Amino acid sequence: MTKIHKSAAVAVSLSLMAAACASRSEDVGAAYVSSVTYQSYSCKELSLEAQRVSSAAAAASGAQDSQRTKDVVATTAAVVIFWPAAFFVGGDNAKTAELANLKGQLQAIEAASIQKKCGISFQRT
Numbered sequence: 001m002t003k004i005h006k007s008a009a010v011a012v013s014l015s016l017m018a019a020a021c022a023s024r025s026e027d028v029g030a031a032y033v034s035s036v037t038y039q040s041y042s043c044k045e046l047s048l049e050a051q052r053v054s055s056a057a058a059a060a061s062g063a064q065d066s067q068r069t070k071d072v073v074a075t076t077a078a079v080v081i082f083w084p085a086a087f088f089v090g091g092d093n094a095k096t097a098e099l100a101n102l103k104g105q106l107q108a109i110e111a112a113s114i115q116k117k118c119g120i121s122f123q124r125t
Helices: 003-020 043-080 083-088 093-115
Strands: none
Touching: 043 093
16 A cells, blocks of 8 residues: 555544544534423523522533543544554434433523513523
């Protein structure tokens, strides 16, 4: 195999492994959650639920970013040191789905809060 072919093979391998890595938490989109779920909540209940979901989303974001870091390290090890390490790269679809759902819940709570004119402040990070 020529040097150009080896370089091309490495480049293709890197892009395939990078695609298998977990997404960064900020790149995970919100799953759809209907605000109807929260229509019966009072403004105080919406505020408490927003705090609970926000805390859970922060924890899920940390877990998502941790998984991404592990995947990047495994990818680097696979390319540089030991190719069987590539089998440890793959993200975590359950973590990603949980984070997307929590983000969707926050959007639904915010929509319900706006509809009820609660005045709850939602900050984006």
